[in-house]
Amino acid sequence: MKKKNNKLRSQDWFGSNDKMGFVHRSWLRNQGYPDDYFRGKPVIGICNTWSELTPCNGHLRDIAEVVKRGILEAGGVPFEFPVMSLGETIMRPTTMLFRNLASMDVEESIRANPLDGIVLLTGCDKTTPSLIMGAASVGLPTLVVPGGPMLNGKFRGTELGSGSFNWKIKEKIETNEFSDADLQEAEICAARSAGHCNTMGTASTMATMAEMLGLTLPGASEIPAVDSRKKLMAQLSGRRIVDMVKENLSMDKVLTRTAFENAIVTNAAIGGSTNFIIHLQAIAGRMEVPLELADFDKLGSQVPLLVNLMPSGKYLMEDYFYAGGLGVVVNELGDLLQDNLTINGQSIKQNYPQATCYDSDVIRTREQPLHPAAGIAVLSGNLCENGAVIKPSAATEALMKHRGKAVVFESMEDYHARIDDPDLEIDKDSVMVLKGVGPKGYPGMPEVGNLDLPKKLILEGVTDMVRISDGRMSGTAYGTVILHVSPESSIGGNLALVCNGDEISLDVENRNLALHVTDEELEARRAQWQPPEPLATRGYVKIYLDHVEQAHKGADLDVLVGKSGSNVDRDLH
Structure with a gap:
């Protein structure tokens, strides 16, 4: 894509030689940064959901360092910053309560700081939509680096899907199939590497959604977390975000109605999570793209199921990656998809010219699908x-x-x-x-x-x-x-x-x-009928209860729907 001469947003902080330019540069210099960090290089924020309380994202500190390497190679300046992380397996009462809060953290952190482009490091279920929602409201050039799934669970000659196996535990206990020792061994075997759930659960669905929306480099969504190609993709993403800033390839140019429609079609083809609906609607609301609940049925319900992964099939994400991944699905869907721009400057249909299916039982054809019409x-x-x-x-x-x-x-x-x-x-x-x-x-x-x-x-x-x-x-x-x-x-x-x-x-x-x-x-x-008593009288939960919309609208807060933009109206120093 042709480079454009656009003023860097970060220069509003760093570009002047007056009192405020001194202030903004001076304190950052305590980290040992050289002068050229502040003199016209694109400043890239790495929004990291790493947390030891979010096991699916526990490897993202390492991934951040690789992204930084790519940014520096491309002539940018990386600044990593933390945002609220949402550990699906641990947080109570549910991470969905905090998705909108995390999105606020992301939105305000991006807008308040001298950033020209954003890399979102995601993984566990709600970390992907919350980060995209927050970034979408600001609208800077942004790309996603998905954390990747775990390796296949291995247990006594069988494969366990992290997550899907959980729903069988009561049945196995009650029918005396599993002893306490059996369960402990399965517990260890189910999650044997870094990464998020290895089924086509919400985490993998969200990574696929991000790629189909055009927010990742091609092939980023299915690479296992511990595969060396995950680091390669992270480094290339660091390079690419710098060019996106130079091209002014902002989110509104990528997140179009066409991109949302393609994501709906593809979610049906992969057997994606029902949670996809509520998160995609929330992202669309931030982008002010009209998207109704009925659209998911109209666009996706008759799409054939092509991906034979748990919970709808029998394989896992590692198998899907080896079989050829999302590129094979995109090419197989063919005329069911439209062309939408992606963050590499190419359309979604141009991104996978070499995609080849290496296992036709894992990724089916439209002529021989797993199910002829399996969309939500x-x-x-x-x-x-x-x-x-x-x-x-x-x-x-x-x-x-x-x-x-x-x-x-x-x-x-x-x-x-x-x-x-x-x-x-x-x-x-x-x-x-x-x-x-x-x-x-x-x-x-x-x-x-x-x-x-x-x-x-x-x-x-x-x-x-x-x-x-x-x-x-x-x-x-x-x-x-x-x-x-x-x-x-x-x-x-x-x-x-x-x-x-x-x-x-x-x-x-x-x-x-x-x-x-x-x-x-x-x-x-x-x-x-009598309504229940209020569940909270203070704090974020009270704000949530006062403002959350219903499920058919994406359950965002009504005060967050729409765009805030990247301008900071006042500098009170």
Whole structure:
């Protein structure tokens, strides 16, 4: 791309020889930086989510050093800075509560500092969307370096998918397949290297999303964290961001409506996480790109599933990388994709001329897909007035059209207290309904929608049931699980009015989720319904509760939607 003569933003801090230029340069000189760091070189911020409390991102300090090397080689000046890191496996009550807070940290850190371009170091589930959201609101030239998945889990001659195996643990314990010693060994084997989950869970989905949005170098999304090519990609990314600044290749030129549409199509083809919906909508909201829940069904639901990875298939991310990765998928999708600009200056379709499939069972063709139409389906009906979603590729075919009686859990506490009660009135045809786990209700919309089944049914051999909630589920999970019901129960959506024994029908083919209760009965129940007490009266959680939007809008804070820009209006020194 042709170079452009644009003034560097950092020179507003470093370029003058007056009092404030002295101030801005002087204190940084205590780090031993030479004079030319402040005299017209592009200043690149490396936004790092490294944390020892975020195991998926525990290697990003090393990756940052490699990115710095690339920046210096290209004539830029690197400054690494920390932002809030979100460890999916550890944080309570849920990292989704803090996604928007982390995005605020990123946005304000970028805008307040003398930065010309940004490298985002991401990995664990929410670190990718939160960093992209924050950077998108500012709009500087920005690229993403994904941290990469773990190597395949190895256990007694079989492969374990970190994440997906977790959802089998209760079943294995209850059926006496696994002893404590077995579980301890599996625990060690499941996560045997640096990196994020090695299934096509949310972390891998988010990395793929970033690449399809055009925010990474080609092939960056699937390289395992410990493969030497991850460091190579990081170094090349450091070089590229310097040129992006010189070209003024800002985020608004990359994150177009076309890029979002391509991401939706590709998410269907890879069997990506349902969490993709809520994060892509939030990013679109920051970019002021119109994107409706219905678009995910319209654009993606009929796309064939090409990638045979857990939880929808049998392989893992390491296998996908060796098989050829995302470039093979892009080329196979062909005319289902449009051309959108990416951060290397080329279009998405130009980025993979040499992509070759090396394992046709891992990456299928459109003529022989794993599933002919596996994209996320968006449901409507009186039980989800503003929509709900289901991932057909992770569901049981026989349950895709189902009618059963509701077994209602008013909260997660209620669920845990009763689910294994032998006297619980529930059978394999029942529909499990969980309330109070939406954006406001929990708060933060946790990944609890794929409820463990009752012990007594597990012992009978039941492996799946229809489950409905206003929460989310892990991208590593599976089952016939209806998620993101909107409006949520805690604000009085019809989900709040469901009672034990009510008939509920699911018809995925016709995109319908219905509560078979008369309007008159629903109105009578609504008149008796009382909203729950506020979950917080101070701090960030209070701000979150006051401003979070519903799931069908991406669950961002209403005050964060849109762009802030990179200008700092006042310098009060």
